[in-house]
Amino acid sequence: MSFPWAKHYEPVNPLMRYLDEKLPLPRLVYNAIGGGYPVPRNLNYMWNFGVLAGFCLVLQIVTGVVLAMHYAANAGVAFSSVEHIMRDVNWGWALRYAHANGASAFFAVIYLHIFRGFFYSSYKAPREMVWLIGVVIFLLMMATGFMGYVLPWGQMSFWGAKVITGLFGAIPVIGEPIQIWLLGGYAPDNAALNRFFSLHFLLPFVIAGAVILHIWALHIPGSSNPTGVEVKKESDTIPFHPYYTAKDGFGLGVFLILYCALLFLFPNYLGHPDNYIEANPLSTPAHIVPEWYFWPFYAILRAFTSDFFFIPAKLMGVLAMFSAILVWFFLPWLDKGPVRSGHYRPLFRKFFWFGLIPAMAVLFYCGGAPAEEPYVMLSQIAATYYFLHFLVILPIVSMIERPEPLPYSITEAVLGEDKAAVLGENATPGV
């Protein structure tokens, strides 16, 4: 892995030398996030979000494990056990708000991480595997977030669980048995709550395993960079430590300020008041809305209001909702252009800023709004663009686009010139 000029780990004191012989863990760390990992010298702050996502994962696991010591996964007492945490457990309120808002922070960070990938086409070879594992992580995160939201057993917990598991009922013939099997009953109840708790505890560790694979796969080609030009030589890179540890450290500080402002000053801003009402199977809330990070996909689900030939509208919605994420798996092969960075792709860039971003914004907005006009029509338009963008526009743009000239190397991009530049080497973009 890594480049030939990567620095080698040399333990200085005898204890570290002993450890390196028996269990080279410090060596692993040194080569992964220390001086032994050469990184492009021109990474901007969009490359900070991977580290922040890792921080969020640890934060969620730590706060979650402690919450689980006080939480009771039983439909009769789950709601009041959460109030017990808020009122009687020492610092329980801080713990719970940290975990609830931590989930939001995690998703905010991950959305930025993914959109970095979209703009810089980080999904392209040789990083397809990094991207594929990333999409798996995102799916796991959604499952974890969904099941976690059920645990406090408020009205939105219950009705959210009912709506989402009800989606399986849209599958012809086998749908309903699957739904009953998943829930352990006809509607969410104790059986569902218990298995959701069990899985909600398990999945973050599965995610942690997937993150290790993600970073392992990343370290084979190494990070991409804002120019999308691959590393050519030593002057293109700097060691991760101290340069990026320092830069990411500052980014972490900014993140923590925003996160703590949310947690301590507006902890319920992103939540829904109905979830402070205990679950009641006999009383349906006026508007059932999931957490904000599901809104774009919820909007796509609800955008299908008419049957399409023999396919019922509900089934179309479910298919489209899952496909909206599954298309990400195919991005490396749908977008074939050799140039990665959006900075050098004039046509792609226009569709990104004036197509994908507004469409996502509309889907975010409409997913949180009631299922009435004009929101339904707006989400229909935005969802149409969404699918066209990934499945039709990207393949065509990547075939017809004429990219702008790339710098010869990262060194040239940073310093303005590269003495070793060979005239015309990048005339045909491909590196």
Next chain:
Amino acid sequence: MIRLIGILAGLFFSVALLWSLGNGVVAVAQQGYLKEATAESEFHLHPRELDLQSNGPFGTWDLAQLQRGFQVYKEVCAACHSLKYVAFRDLKALGYSDAEVKAIAAGFQVPGIDANTGEANLRPGLPTDYFPSPYPNATAARAANNNAVPPDLSLMTKARHDGSAYVHSLLTGYRDLNTFSVGGKHVKDEFPDFSTPEGGHFNPYFANLNIAMPPPLTTEGQVTYAPGQPKATVDQMSTDVAAFLTWTAEPKKVKRTQVGWPVLGFLLFATILAWMAKNQVWAAIKPKKPRAA
């Protein structure tokens, strides 16, 4: 190949979406409106702002007000509403002494067990007990209240949008359906079919405009405030009980922000240091020439 399948899948989803959109547009064109107007959509009022000392990220508790609000709850609302997540011992945070808390607790009857016979009975409350429900069960509550269960009030101000303001507006928001108007339009003229059912009360702050709770606070001096406290007008009592319910919903609210500011201050300081450290580290490899665009 993948691209071909992709383009076909993309067209499939977008045509299905446009088909839905087309049907929607036709339906709207036939109806002539985007969204049907109902009495709820036209005459529901948003809560009026309520200025409480505990509002916002710098808020603090006004203990005298919380005590007055507690008095309103105890003397009026407790007849119908429980407060099941609040224990009597919690009232010490409002400035009551141990002896006062004991006396308050003893004033409530809570479910117990007869020490001799083992039969269920009622006994005077202890500081460790929680505020009891005035009804033995939901069916009894329903029977006594026109088929509506008075909800537990502990979390009420967190369980509604603009909770504290909502409680205040709701309590002071009962109106006469026959004369009520918004912007010169009368409910009765716009929606002649709209009516208040038997045992219901018209209140435009309530989601469906008809609430089963009779106006609980109706007359000045309904609750006798201690000397030196503000006059017990309906508005004052409603404000006080809203303040009290803000506390019951989140007794740690003020502590939360008081912890939060120092945390933020520290983080700001640490982040400035991190910024300076980063600049120091990067100074070594800073390009001498500005980078070409």
